[in-house]
Amino acid sequence: MLQNFKAISLSYKKAPLDIRELIALDETSCRQFLQTLKNFIQASDILVLSTCNRTEVYYNADTDYSRDIVKLLGITKGIDNISQYFDYFTILNEHNDAVQHLFDVSMGLESQVVGDMQISNQAKQAYQWSADNDTAGPFLHRLMHTIFFTNKRVVQETAFRDGAASTSYAAVELIEELTADIADPKILVVGLGEIGADVCRNLKDSSFTDVKITNRTLTKAQHLAEECNMEVLPFEDIVQGLKEADVIISSVARETPFFTKEMIQRLDILSFKFFIDLSVPRSVEPDVETIPGVLVYNIDTIQNKASEALQQRINSIPKVKAIIAESIEQFNDWSKEMVVSPTINKLKNALETIRQEEIARYMKKLGPKEAKYIDSITKSMMQKIIKLPVLQLKAACKRGEAETLIDVLNDLFNLENQAEEIKL
Secondary structure, three states: OOOOEEEEEEEOOOOOHHHHHHHOOOHHHHHHHHHHHHHHOOOEEEEEEEOOOEEEEEEEOOOOOHHHHHHHHHHHHOOOOHHHHHHHOEEEOOHHHHHHHHHHHHHOOOOOOOOOOHHHHHHHHHHHHHHHOOOOOHHHHHHHHHHHHHHHHHHHHOOOOOOOOOHHHHHHHHHHHHOOOOOOOEEEEEOOOHHHHHHHHHHHOOOOOEEEEEOOOHHHHHHHHHHHOOEEOOHHHHHHHHHHOOEEEEOOOOOOOOEOHHHHHOOOOOOOEEEEEOOOOOOEOHHHHHOOOEEEEEHHHOOOOOOHHHHHHHHHHHHHHHHHHHHHHHHHHHHHHHHHHHHHHHHHHHHHHHHHHHHHHHHHHOOHHHHHHHHHHHHHHHHHHHHHHHHHHHHHHHHOOHHHHHHHHHHHHOHHHOOOOOOO
């Protein structure tokens, strides 16, 4: 059976932040959505990937389930009228297009900051959730492991992942610009998820010396503070921390904004205060910027920085695409071979049946030692006999001619009536 891999994607390329944050899924929602898809659509090899820049579903099915997937996504998110956002999604119903897209996304070619290192880990997490929820079959297992191997090649053979040109690094560059006229600016990092922790690690390597971090889970903040040589602000003292900070980096994971206009108004701001919101959904209420002296930058306003590292990545794109093309070609060869694997098994079974029937005719005349030799010799003969047809079948796959050869073998050996359980 041929594969019919498909994808539906909502990303920063078509959807603004307010739409993306409405539809974004956290880990619990991703796992729940996988089960929903498993129960309500006739599809296999289902993968759900949701980051600050995209929410995507990949699946294997003969039918286009894109509208059903959007409706089920609405049920998972509690959105009654989610169909109104359908035009923000990109639909990839061609197998090759969906495979190519997943490679490009996983390598960082589709990231807002090209080559973003976080996406490879996010793809691994999405794959793990699929495996945990039994929505990953042989096709997806092979595809994802091919992607992981390709990522290793990209790291080893190109400069695409060199430097620190990531979303978190772009945030640090923005801080440098905003605080250029402030002596010893005070920075507060709120929320220590993956991107918040990444920002701290980049700040550690910068010139900033007055950085405090706070998190609801104190032990997490303490471990990161020790790693980055930073000060921990107890979460219950966050109001005082906000009053003192020049820059607040927010990476708080929650469905509604943590920093509201009402909260920030109570700070009685006397100088400029900069909020950099790296959360999706947003953790800083947009109206906060209406307060005099407060400026808010969300993830869409953090533009790619013209750094040497980023330029190296851009220069490496042709090589990365060439590596991806090689990997996809190898993967497609394997995928085509899946079509002939039942025929190969049937052929092995047919020959094994013949071998066992012939041995059975003479076994009573042989002693244990002779029987063992005969069994070993005939097995070796069968393996050599079958080798050429198997190679020819695999070569026919690459030429797109496997169907003709399958029909010939079926007729010659009556394979349709062979059991598939016997193994050589």
